[in-house]
Amino acid sequence: MPSAHWEQQLRLGGYRITPQRRLVLEAVERLGHGSPDEILSEVQRTSAGVNLSTIYRNLEMLEEVGLVTHSHLGHGAPTYHSVDDHVHIHLVCGICDDVSSVDAVVAQEFLEQLRLTTGFVTDITHIALQGRCASCSAPDSAVAVDKKHADH
Amino acid sequence: MPSAHWEQQLRLGGYRITPQRRLVLEAVERLGHGSPDEILSEVQRTSAGVNLSTIYRNLEMLEEVGLVTHSHLGHGAPTYHSVDDHVHIHLVCGICDDVSSVDAVVAQEFLEQLRLTTGFVTDITHIALQGRCASCSAPDSAVAVDKKHADH
DNA sequence: GTATATGCAAAGGGTTTGCACGGTT
DNA sequence: AACCGTGCAAACCCTTTGCATATAC
Numbered sequence: 340m341p342s343a344h345w346e347q348q349l350r351l352g353g354y355r356i357t358p359q360r361r362l363v364l365e366a367v368e369r370l371g372h373g374s375p376d377e378i379l380s381e382v383q384r385t386s387a388g389v390n391l392s393t394i395y396r397n398l399e400m401l402e403e404v405g406l407v408t409h410s411h412l413g414h415g416a417p418t419y420h421s422v423d424d425h426v427h428i429h430l431v432c433g434i435c436d437d438v439s440s441v442d443a444v445v446a447q448e449f450l451e452q453l454r455l456t457t458g459f460v461t462d463i464t465h466i467a468l469q470g471r472c473a474s475c476s477a478p479d480s481a482v483a484v485d486k487k488h489a490d491h
Numbered sequence: 492m493p494s495a496h497w498e499q500q501l502r503l504g505g506y507r508i509t510p511q512r513r514l515v516l517e518a519v520e521r522l523g524h525g526s527p528d529e530i531l532s533e534v535q536r537t538s539a540g541v542n543l544s545t546i547y548r549n550l551e552m553l554e555e556v557g558l559v560t561h562s563h564l565g566h567g568a569p570t571y572h573s574v575d576d577h578v579h580i581h582l583v584c585g586i587c588d589d590v591s592s593v594d595a596v597v598a599q600e601f602l603e604q605l606r607l608t609t610g611f612v613t614d615i616t617h618i619a620l621q622g623r624c625a626s627c628s629a630p631d632s633a634v635a636v637d638k639k640h641a642d643h
Numbered sequence: 644g645t646a647t648a649t650g651c652a653a654a655g656g657g658t659t660t661g662c663a664c665g666g667t668t
Numbered sequence: 669a670a671c672c673g674t675g676c677a678a679a680c681c682c683t684t685t686g687c688a689t690a691t692a693c
Contacts, residue, residue, distance in 0.1 A: 460623045
């Protein structure tokens, strides 16, 4: 069930309340993280007729009214999450493709410093760092290779 | 002219020396930052016959042997740069689309802290932060709107 | 009733791949 | 001479768009 006042937020933005919009919002909240495609699948579990383009249009709209955000986790599709989640930054492992989250406060001091020196105001909800997760940076982790395709 | 030992680095990786590879490397170094497409244009200024797929294949290869890196600056195409550039992180303005760079040392302490608490080893060369640049976060900057398309 | 949302299908970027030819070793 | 790299064209994934129909208001 979407956060309490979602309908109001849509109306304030001049948008209508539709079943699809409710479904997209629910899917995002249920998934935690999800690409447009994954969100479609989630939505279709209960409503098979919904179209991918509707997902895209509504994610864009929901982001505009402030109910979801997205960040780019690397090559592929972006990831959407609902705004009432704890604000977090993404850690994307380049070896095993794992994505983990850490509370954004760990970056706060750094970003404040950055703002003072450069004037750049970072959108903390968009941060994704590439690197190697704990298991994959361990001296010789067999896990690393297994989790992904062994080639490459 | 590519960094001194590039030919060696290719050979060590089991790759051959070709004119195209030299051209791609030169283009990346000349451009500083560039998407595959921009790199193609740069290459074609001197060699019109080179194909986009060759650019992709060679960027991937050059990255594998450690001569270039790339980072994702948002929605579109990734950006490549040569590794002997100063290591820097990208600041991408979501309003005016400007991309600026700051020396990566500003993030070092933060990333070290992150490593200690989570075990995640960040690839510092891949960092791109989304946000608002100095001019666009100024109270009411007219610049911001002008630099981009006014719609949206 | 009117304007907005939706579904569908086609088009659009960016990237990858299969294949025959040409170049490097 | 053998194999790798290239150009070309087709295929692919993700996203956007045009249009007629359906729906919220």
